[in-house]
Amino acid sequence: MTHPVAVIGAGPYGLSTAAHLRARGVPARVFGAPMVSWREHMPAGMLLKSTPAASSIDAPQPGHTLLDYCQAAGERRYESDWDVIPVETFARYGEWFQERLVPELEQVRVVSVDRRTKGRHPGGSDFELKLDSGEQFTARAVVVATGLSGLAYLPPELAPAAPDGPSATGSLSHSSQHRDLSRFAGAHVVVVGAGQSALENAVLLAEAGAASVRVVARGRGAVRFGTAPDGQPPLRPETPFGRAWSLYALTYYAEGFRHLPPPTRKFLVKRVLGPLGAWWLRDRFIGRVQVTEGKRIVRARVEDGRPVLTLAGADGPASELTADHVMAATGYRVDLAALGFLGHDLRARLAVSADGPRLDAGYGSSIPGLHFTGLPAAASFGPVMRFVCGTEYASPRVARAVAGLGG
Numbered sequence: 080m081t082h083p084v085a086v087i088g089a090g091p092y093g094l095s096t097a098a099h100l101r102a103r104g105v106p107a108r109v110f111g112a113p114m115v116s117w118r119e120h121m122p123a124g125m126l127l128k129s130t131p132a133a134s135s136i137d138a139p140q141p142g143h144t145l146l147d148y149c150q151a152a153g154e155r156r157y158e159s160d161w162d163v164i165p166v167e168t169f170a171r172y173g174e175w176f177q178e179r180l181v182p183e184l185e186q187v188r189v190v191s192v193d194r195r196t197k198g199r200h201p202g203g204s205d206f207e208l209k210l211d212s213g214e215q216f217t218a219r220a221v222v223v224a225t226g227l228s229g230l231a232y233l234p235p236e237l238a239p240a241a242p243d244g245p246s247a248t249g250s251l252s253h254s255s256q257h258r259d260l261s262r263f264a265g266a267h268v269v270v271v272g273a274g275q276s277a278l279e280n281a282v283l284l285a286e287a288g289a290a291s292v293r294v295v296a297r298g299r300g301a302v303r304f305g306t307a308p309d310g311q312p313p314l315r316p317e318t319p320f321g322r323a324w325s326l327y328a329l330t331y332y333a334e335g336f337r338h339l340p341p342p343t344r345k346f347l348v349k350r351v352l353g354p355l356g357a358w359w360l361r362d363r364f365i366g367r368v369q370v371t372e373g374k375r376i377v378r379a380r381v382e383d384g385r386p387v388l389t390l391a392g393a394d395g396p397a398s399e400l401t402a403d404h405v406m407a408a409t410g411y412r413v414d415l416a417a418l419g420f421l422g423h424d425l426r427a428r429l430a431v432s433a434d435g436p437r438l439d440a441g442y443g444s445s446i447p448g449l450h451f452t453g454l455p456a457a458a459s460f461g462p463v464m465r466f467v468c469g470t471e472y473a474s475p476r477v478a479r480a481v482a483g484l485g486g
């Protein structure tokens with residue numbers, strides 16, 4: 080009997096992988112809430128930093144780009160590098176992609192994945208899955224495409240300001256916990272971080288009527304904005320992220336990344352395409368958001384119901400900052416321990432390299448039949464895997480490898 084392949088995740092990576100498996104005639108069951116990170120864990124009114132050319136979910140057949148969606152749905156056409164895409168449009172595009180190419184999606188959670196112990200396939204790659212509907216079934220391969228889910232990162236020095244964990248209604252939250260920022264009208268808010276998410280949340284908070292918004296960033300000169308499309312260097316190759324030779328290699332030759340030494344890969348995943356505000360955010364930011372740069376948060380506490388941050392810089396004494404709320408826009412980190420649905424035995428056996436699962440050319444881990452795509456694949460295939468456009472590289476390769484595993 081041929082068991083299906085299980086794809087866990089219905090964001091851009093899971094949907095794209097599922098569409099490629101379907102096109103190859105590989106029976107697959109696909110699980111997750113479609114585009115949930117975009118619908119529920121990003122602020123309303125957010126604009127994508129990626130350009131329209133870099134914001135399509137890869138499909139095995141033509142007709143499924145962001146622009147195809149805009150035309151089909153009668154939405155404004157997002158096509159030039161000057162067009163900035165609202166998160167609401169992108170979420171609708173993902174749902175349209177799902178309805179057309181992955182109609183069999185099952186909107187349930189996978190509770191656990193374990194290796195099947197009895198009656199295993201001679202290849203040894205069968206998995207036992209439990210769903211939150213109570214169903215159990217066997218899959219011959221599993222593709223983990225759970226993206227950002229469960230990987231929000233809170234620096235340990237901030238944790239004491241959220242004794243019960245970060246929450247949108249408490250003293251301290253993670254940026255992923257917000258959809259509607261209007262609750263902060265009239266409030267004094269500190270945003271920690273200097274990436275696009277920190278800077279854009281700060282602007283959206285100010286525009287939502289916050290009494291004051293201050294960005295606190297560790298590095299001196301950390302708050303920076305990118306270059307508009309007409310300011311890109313002309314003699315360098317074009318990539319979805321701008322013009323640069325390094326980005327060209329990382330985008331189109333991602334396979335080579337796997338062969339770099341682990342410390343180099345860790346460095347590149349962290350630094351390339353690192354914290355930088357979008358060019359179009361600068362004018363909305365300046366004059367509205369206050370900035371404290373070159374200061375490290377060394378402690379955080381709650382006093383009289385308000386969060387208090389202790390800041391230390393290279394020069395001068397430590398200072399304190401009090402607010403009504405602190406939002407940590409401190410990003411996401413791959414942490415295999417946070418993928419709680421993966422059985423203990425599987426996690427213990429997974430070979431790890433550069434803080435991610437060690438993957439082969441088909442995105443397969445050290446456990447035959449267990450594949451990872453999207454964010455956890457960045458340690459092997461580079462920073463492009465953190466972005467939607469990475470589906471173009473990843474999905475055909477994952478599908479080819481999984482199809483090749485045979486029934």
Ligand SMILES: Cc1cc2nc3c(=O)[nH]c(=O)nc-3n(C[C@H](O)[C@H](O)[C@H](O)COP(=O)(O)OP(=O)(O)OC[C@H]3O[C@@H](n4cnc5c(N)ncnc54)[C@H](O)[C@@H]3O)c2cc1C
Pocket residue numbers: 087088089090091092093094110111112113114115116117121126127128129133134187188189190224225226227228276420452453454464465466467468
């Ligand atoms: C604020 C912000 C802005 C961003 N802007 C951009 C941008 O402009 N351009 C860009 O290219 N990238 C952007 N990104 C990165 C982008 O979010 C990721 O590249 C993309 O969402 C990754 O897609 P994914 O499919 O891997 O994961 P996600 O979109 O996070 O989807 C995860 C899926 O896994 C499912 N899931 C999780 N656990 C389970 C389980 N146990 N069982 C079943 N299903 C499960 C969820 O339901 C969901 O369907 C941004 C990220 C953030 C945080």
